[in-house]
Structures are given as C-alpha cells and as structure tokens.
Amino acid sequence: MLCVALVALVLAGFAITVNFLASTRIYASLDDGLEAQANSIIASLPAGRLDESLIESSRPALEAEEAAGLLFQIRDSSGQVLYSSFRGSQDVLPPGGSLDQQAVYERKVAQQQLRLLHMPIDSASRGGSIEVGRPTKETDEALTEIRGTLLIGGLFALLLTSLPAYFIAGRALDPIREVSRVARRVERTSDFSQRLVERPTRDEIGELTATFNDLIGRIEQTLAAHSRFLAEASHELRRPLTILRTNLYILRDPDLPEGDRVACLERMTREASAMTRLVGDVLLLNRDRAQSLERAPVDFSRLCGEEAWRMQLAEPTASLQVQIATNLMVEGDAQRLQQVVRNLLENALNYSPQGGAVEVSLKKQNGRARLSVRDFGIGISTKELPKIFDRFYRGVEASRVHREGAGLGLSIVKYVVEGLGGDISVESRPNGATFVVELPMSQRSGKRLRDLLPVP
C-alpha cells in the first residue's frame, strides 16, 4: 500500500511539474506573438506622431488588419483611443492600469477571455500606446487537453506500476507472514518443535528463517533441559525420602533392639544431610550466576590447606600429599570455593580404592592460582569425559564403586569456577584422574579464613 502511495506521489509531482512548464511555455510564446503583432501593426503605420490624422490616413490598412481578425487598439500619448477593433468595448485595460509600462492582462472583453498586451510606443517619434489581444480559448483548451492526458496517463502508469508492485510485494511478504503464523502457532500450542521450512538462499528472508529456527531451537533445548533437571532433581530427592520413611517405619517397632535404633537414626541423619546438600546444590545451579556468587579476596592457600586437612581427618586411611604455595589470594566467594575444593577432594577419594593416594598441589602459574587434584583411582573413560560436568550425570563404574551421590558435584565446581572467571579441566589416565582449577588472583588484601561460613 505504501509502495502504491509512493508511486502516486511521484506521478502527481511529475504531472504538476509538466503542467506548470507547459502553461509557462505556452503563455510565454503567446505573449511573444502578441508583441510581434503589436510591432507589426505600428510598423505598418506611416511615420509620424500618433494622432487622429495619422490614423485617418491609415484607416484602410487598419481595417484590413481588423478584418483579418486582429484585436488591437491604438492610443495617442494622452491615452485617448484613436482606433479600436474591440467592437462594443471602449476600455479594455483594467481600471488603474498604467499606460507607460508594458504589461500583460487577462481580461474578459465582449464575452470572450482575452490575453491582452499593453505596449507603450517610442515616445520621441510617435508617442501613444497599443493594446493587442488574443482569445485564450484555444490555449486554455490545449492546456486542458494536456492536463487530461497527464491525468489519464498518470492513472494508467499508476495502475501499470502498482499492480505488479502489489503482487511482487505480496509475494515478498509471504515468508514474513509465514514467520508470524508459525510464531503464533507456537505461542498458542506451546509446541516448540515446529520449524519454518529453511530456504536455500542466504538472502534477508533466508537469514530471518534461519534465525527464527535457531531461536525456537534454543528455547526448545532450554525448556527440555529445565524439565530434565526438574525430573532428575525430583528423582534424586525421592531416594533419601524413601530411606527416611522406611527408617521411620522401622523405628515405630517398640521391640527394636537399641543397636538397630541407633543405626536407623544415624542413617536418617545422613540422608537428611544429603537431602539438604542436594536441595542447596539444585537451588544454587538454578540461580543467576552473576548474582549468586560473592566477590571478595580469599586466601586460597589457607582454604585449600584447611580442606585437605579436614578430609584427611574424615578419611584417616587415605594418603593425602599436599603441596601448597602460601599467600595465594584469589577473587571469589569463600563459601563456594570451599565447596569446589571439597567436591574435588571427595571425588578423588570416592573413586579411588580404600587408602588411595591423592596429590593436592596449589601454585601460582601464569598470574593465576592453579589447583591440581590428582588421584590414582578408577579414572574416567574417554566416552564419559565430555559428560561428567553435566548435571546429575554419574559414571557407570563410579556408581558401582561409590553408591551414594547425585551427580551434581562437578556441575557445582564448573558453575562456581567459571562464574569467578576461572577454568576447570580434567585429564584422565588408566590409573586415575587429575582435575585442574585455575582462578584469577586478587589484587586486594585477604579475608581471614575463620570468617568463612560453614558449607551447608
């Protein structure tokens, strides 16, 4: 529609310009003709001042001009009309018209519209003035014809250009209509599996189609990941809940031996802690990373040392070899960093045989703090390596070696480390795995370790 309006506007501008140029040209040549006529009438008169006697002597010639259809009027220097071929009309000039200046007028004289030229004659030899007129009927008719032609031609041109333009624009808009149709269908049905038919061409419409499909694909993937996460989280919570309910049922037995009662309570306490940890992890992973992580200077050397020591106390049979450079400050969230180190150490011990060795090293490398946790346990198969950071992923062999666990530990590690601008990498050998965490160093002074909150 806009396209048609634009074409109409251009055509109207063209018609107005042509009409203006044509009428200016036609009237200019009409005026030139009138001036030539006036000069020829004056030239046909004998020499001398314009007065009654000169006109009388030229009357036959003037009457011949009149008979030929010329409309003119000759005045003497006082403005007195000496001869007029405008029969029945004495004063053809408009009231107040100056006699001393050449001028052109449009006048209605004896029922016809005239173009009238008033021209003063050289005052020294002749004096006086002359008016020559010509009916504008023909000129006006010619101009009306031009205007009519322009109007019809313009309308025709408009039709000729706008119809194909309308169809071409309609066809060009088809893919965009298709995009909005599919978008509306997706919105109505919430079915994100729908796609637009991809176009082979990489023009703007092809780009739009590809971008739209990518967008819908991303939304579909995100939604699928969310529902998978929800399903897995619920599944993981169901296991400790079942254990709690079973133990509660057992505890109802008044004849339950004291030893079994204590064992039941210990199991329930363990499962309740596992549930608390699981809920905490799920909540953390669903939070916006930028907002959920604090940024403050943390004494990473002390933090790693403390965690290794705590782990050694919890697993006295394990052999932890610790090499930690002192005073390495990193910029991060102390509580979450504790969780990172703890998860890595727990994995190293859980997936190693009882009494296995674990090497913990922390040093400064390339301006970053580099923590490496190396074990000599079951290792990770090449097939499983890309999946171990996925939420709720647990290796087959790992689930056999260590039955408990939700598969969230490494997801938390990755979430925190990358959220703090660091990197995590893993290297697996047939006889163990090595996890390496690199974190940006802090330029500010440190936070004391005793200020740290215990990890839930």
Ligand SMILES: Nc1ncnc2c1ncn2[C@@H]1O[C@H](COP(=O)(O)OP(=O)(O)OP(=O)(O)O)[C@@H](O)[C@H]1O
């Ligand atoms: N040091 C390791 N040696 C061998 N396999 C490992 C090691 N660390 C992690 N993995 C593999 O990666 C998987 C995911 O580890 P992650 O810490 O995320 O979960 P998890 O230890 O199974 O359970 P959770 O940590 O939630 O208690 C493990 O199940 C295991 O297959």
Ligand SMILES: [Mg+2]
């Ligand atoms: Mg783990």
